[in-house]
Amino acid sequence: MHVFIGGAYNGKTDYVMRLYKQQQVVMIADELPEVAPACDVLxxxxxxxxxxxxxLEEDEQIVQTVLxxxxELExxxxxxLIVTDMGRGVVPMDKQARQLRDTCGRLYQALFKEAEQVVRIWYGIAEQLK
Known part of the structure; x- marks a missing residue:
């Protein structure tokens, strides 16, 4: 698993698509598929x-389900995975927004631990973290 993280509209998708341009890529947004499509890279x-x-009250269970x-997809x-950096030290005023930020943080920690490679994309520039 390779994880690419960065702020919104920082060039993550363009970077990933260039990285895998020689392979058959299927991109799925906004969902967690249960079945892998036929492709080289999902x-x-x-x-x-x-x-x-x-x-989001069940964030521990969510993290385990995602992992x-x-x-299985792997x-x-x-x-x-292309994920958006949600925090950067800003605490949302809205309870649901805080829960989303916290769940994303827990999920991202678990993803980074499992990932073979983690890359931060900041304004189109890649920085290898793992």
Whole structure:
């Protein structure tokens, strides 16, 4: 699993698509598929939009569900995740926005731990973190 993180509209998708341009890529946004499509590389982006549809009170269970699903998808193709940096030290005033930020933080920690590669994209410039 390869994870690419950065701020919104910082060039993450362009970077990933250039990286895998020689391979058959399928990109899925805003959802967590249960079945892998036929492809060389499956790119999942905007998991935070899928998280909004979940019960964020159960964030530990959500993290485990996501990890198990991703491990299953990895059996079929290379997996690349594009995730948006949600925090940067800003604490949202709205309770649901805080829960989303916290759940994303817990999920991203778990993803980074499992990932073979983690890259931060900041305004189109890649920085290898892992």
């Amino acid at each position: 790119v999942l982006k905007n998991l935070e939009n899928w998280l909004v549809t979940q019960d 198990a699903t991703l491990q 059996q079929h193709c290379t997996l690349a």
